[in-house]
Amino acid sequence: MGWKTLDDMDFAGKRALVRVDINVPVENGVVTDTSRIERIIPTVDDIHAQGGKVILLAHFDRPKGKVVPEMSLEHIAGTVADVLGLTVTFVSSNYAEAVDEMEDEEVLLLENLRFHPGEESNDAAFAARLASLGDIYVNDAFSAAHRAHASTEAIAHLLPSCAGRLLEEELGALDAALGNPARPVVAVVGGAKVSTKLDLLGNLVGKVDHLVIGGGMANTFLAAQGFNVGKSLCEHDLADTARAILAKAQATGCEIILPRDIVVAREFKAGAASETCAPDACPDDAMILDAGPATVAYIAEVLEKAKTLVWNGPLGAFEITPFDAATNAAARHAAGLTQAGKLISVAGGGDTVSALNQAGVADDFTYISGAGGAFLEWMEGKTLPGVAALG
Ligand code: 3PG
Ligand code: MG
DSSP states (O other): OOOOBGGGSOOTTOEEEEEOOOOOOEETTEESOOHHHHTTHHHHHHHHHTTOEEEEEOOOSOOTTSOOGGGOTHHHHHHHHHHHTSOEEEESSOHHHHHHHOOTTOEEEEOOGGGSHHHHTTOHHHHHHHHTTOSEEEEOOGGGTTSOOTTTTGGGGTSOEEEOHHHHHHHHHHIIIIISOOSSEEEEEOSSOSTTSHHHHHHHHTTOSEEEEOHHHHHHHHHHTTOOOTTOOOOGGGHHHHHHHHHHHHHHTOEEEOOSSEEEESSOSTTOOEEEEOTTOOOTTOEEEEEOHHHHHHHHHHHHHOSEEEEESOSSOTTSTTTTHHHHHHHHHHHHHHHTTSOEEEEOSTHHHHHHHHTTOGGGSSEEOSOSHHHHHHHTTOOOHHHHTTO
16 A cells, blocks of 8 residues: 555644545434544544644535535534534635634634535646645545545645545455455345446456345346346346356356345335245246345355455345345344454445444444445445545
8 A cells, every 4th residue: 555644744733634525414404424524533633633733625415516505514514513522613715814714623624625616627726726725635535535536636646645544444444355355255245236336246256256146136137047037126138248247257266146035025115015935936026125035044154154245235125124134134144253253344335334234233344334436436446546646
């Protein structure tokens, strides 16, 4: 890893521009999950402990280069202050003046960077404007590192730069899972569509020993093998692609694990009447909503022998009962093995964290990434521009 950490810098008397990801969920004006804010505390505290000042650079939602008042970071500044336990001053203009006037342990939060078109276009002039506000650049936004934006990429070339604690932690955990993992490695990939995860599957079959495919995606694979999937969510046009992935897996010696039994229902709703059947026996008028107990038992068996697990996406329609059963059972099994010291388990990406929270095991995995898209791109084996720029 070619980048520096907070330990390599001297923050005394310096202003640190700290890129964070506080793109948190907000409902009716209330932040419903403060995890992303909590996770920047170590970096803010370390910089303060070294005598540096902290200016937070962040985005919120996707205003696309325009001022969208509902997307102002002003709305969450209070929550940031509460979570950090510090005075947080929100600034929407006259940044240089605000920086000159800031107190030592006061934190400045600049307005949503995406209100400026230069942010997403990775504009050199916008990056230079930001850079002029500080002495050191710290990137602590792993979950935005897949974006080559002015505050994640261009700015890193303009100032002495380093990774914050969270970025360092995320990369360390991810490297342990796919970079240089203890084998055998199992990947669990679920979710609705194969089309959104083609690169991911393609990369994983070359890297892991066992690849469990679940959720709606599995239906595409079952159909590609000639099974009737009834009214299930299925991308029939991707049959050739699915077969190519199966062939690649065979060539690389990666075992693909598809549902060995399926849970089907006639209605997509909580509590819908369901039955378990063989993967080739989905009735014409039914849809596959979960993997069955035989599949879960086999996944458990594979996990017993594994040393590393990387998980992205649920195995079934986990948001409605009883179709959360396979996801819950497999997640609990992985959590138990992790707690027993037998498995390194890393999970991340979109729905995954809510699925693990729902299974009640998020705290029992070795590491849960706070990233959505960045976690996926990392699993796809792609270079993350925000990380590369620190190199
Ligand atoms: C996220 O929420 O995953 C990050 O903040 C990145 O947001 P984006 O997908 O809008 O770039
Ligand atoms: Mg130091």
